[in-house]
Amino acid sequence: MEPFDIGDRSVGPGESTYVIAEAGSNHNGDLDIAKELIDVAAEAGADAVKFQTFRAEDLYVEESGEVEYLDDERTIYEIIESMEMPYEWIPELYEYCHDRGVDFMSTPFDERSASELDEYVPAWKIASYTSSHLPFLKHLATTGKPILMSTGAHELDEISESVSALRDSGVSDLALLQCVAAYPTPLSEINVRVVETLEEEFGVVTGLSDHTLDPTTAPSAAVALGASVVEKHFTLDNSMEGPDHEFALEPDELDRMVSAIRNTEAALGTTEKRVLDVEEELYQKARRSIHAVTDIEVGDEFTPDNVKVLRPGEQDAGLPPKFLEDVIGERASRRVAQGDGIQWDDVEK
Missing domain, CATH: 3.90.1210.10 (Antifreeze-like/N-acetylneuraminic acid synthase C-terminal domain)
Known part of the structure; x- marks a missing residue:
């Protein structure tokens, strides 16, 4: 289980935790809000800001119906369509992240979006629901980039199939993130110890994609158990319109999370026992x-x-x-x- 590079950062055992501030679609279709999110993440000390890039027609069947947890009368297809990030933003967001000293990342959900992102992202972040889309995984593998993959809503044997597909396609720089696909996730259900299971089972760099409302408990616990990557949604304000704002961290909470992670790293120290x-x-x-x-x-x-x-x-x-x-x-x-x-x-x- 060797560290690997994402941009200028080494990620893995012995390295500081790679913190991904997940902006997702919380830009609400406004480029200025997207840039403000980058500012917040940079000021909090995150290593990367991650958006999501998709097209509804490539993601959901048009007659998709509604979903209860969102409490929205629109169909899932209509909601997703309203959340699409324009492709023309990608170069501008990349440059803005570069100027603020954080990595630009965005999760692609289809080949077309991956093609638009390829020039600008240092690694691929795969969403939980995409992690068993083996043809798409193999497509991303051809780019040679590191892959960070969430594992929510999947059994261990399904994750094993995905890992095998990626390795057979030449991917060696791989991180698996424990994730629970519930928004928000109850703290009692986040199961941070799965971080250890993923490391033992697959011998890979591990991490946590956390959807709990608590800004510090699960991320700190994950780092204590060996997680090298932590990802968490954030927003400018929980009261903003949109499906992902309510369970996301607000700016001060993102600050607290990053500080808690760095304090946990400091407290963990080294394995050497000596008089200090x-x-x-x-x-x-x-x-x-x-x-x-x-x-x-x-x-x-x-x-x-x-x-x-x-x-x-x-x-x-x-x-x-x-x-x-x-x-x-x-x-x-x-x-x-x-x-x-x-x-x-x-x-x-």
């Missing part, structure tokens, strides 16, 4: 050692009454506590003042 520089003072002053609690003259016997295991504070530390039994019963080879640490040179050989 920040511990040095208390290493010297608070680790207990063998000390005289009375003045001890030459020839006096060391006893439980005149030596104890104490913290040295500003005094020079004595022998470690494990040698207490070796010292008790021996005699002093030189005078030891009260409070001094007992050294081997103080003990008659």
Whole structure:
């Protein structure tokens, strides 16, 4: 499971989490709103801003009916059609992202949209509902770009088929993202531990595409379990019109999420156990050692009454506590003042 590059960023174990701020279709068909979303993501410290690129006629049957969770009288087809991002925005959004120091990404849902995006995205992000569209996966594989694939609404054996199809098509730079296709996802259903399952099962870089309302809990838990990618929807305002605004993070929540991820990374640290520089003072002053609690003259016997295991504070530390039994019963080879640490040179050989 080796890291791979997305643009100028290395993504994978040992690297900082690649944070994707999912703008999706929350631009509401307004280019200025799309740019404002990029500004928000850049200021929050996200690594990438991701939109969605599709055409309703390539995504849904026209007589698609309604969907209950959206609470919208329009058909799914009509809703999707209203959310289409103009292809002519792509170069301009790419340049705007570049100027703001974040990667431009957009999920394609069809070959035509992928063709429009190919020149501008450093990697492909595959939506959950597309992850079993094997012909499309094979089409994206021909571009040679890294692939990040969400896994919502799919069983493990279906994910295995998709992974095999991608690998057989030459894809080596692959990340699988735990995802639950519910908007919003209850925190009790996000199942972040699947991040570990995906890593163990497929030996790939893993991540989380999170649709919970909580800005920090699931992303931080995922990073703690080894996720290298975190994706989450965001918006300028939850009250805006559109199906994806209500469950998306607002700007201050996106800030909190990125901060929580970076704090989690800092807290995880390394696997090396050693005395750290920040511990040095208390290493010297608070680790207990063998000390005289009375003045001890030459020839006096060391006893439980005149030596104890104490913290040295500003005094020079004595022998470690494990040698207490070796010292008790021996005699002093030189005078030891009260409070001094007992050294081997103080003990008659």
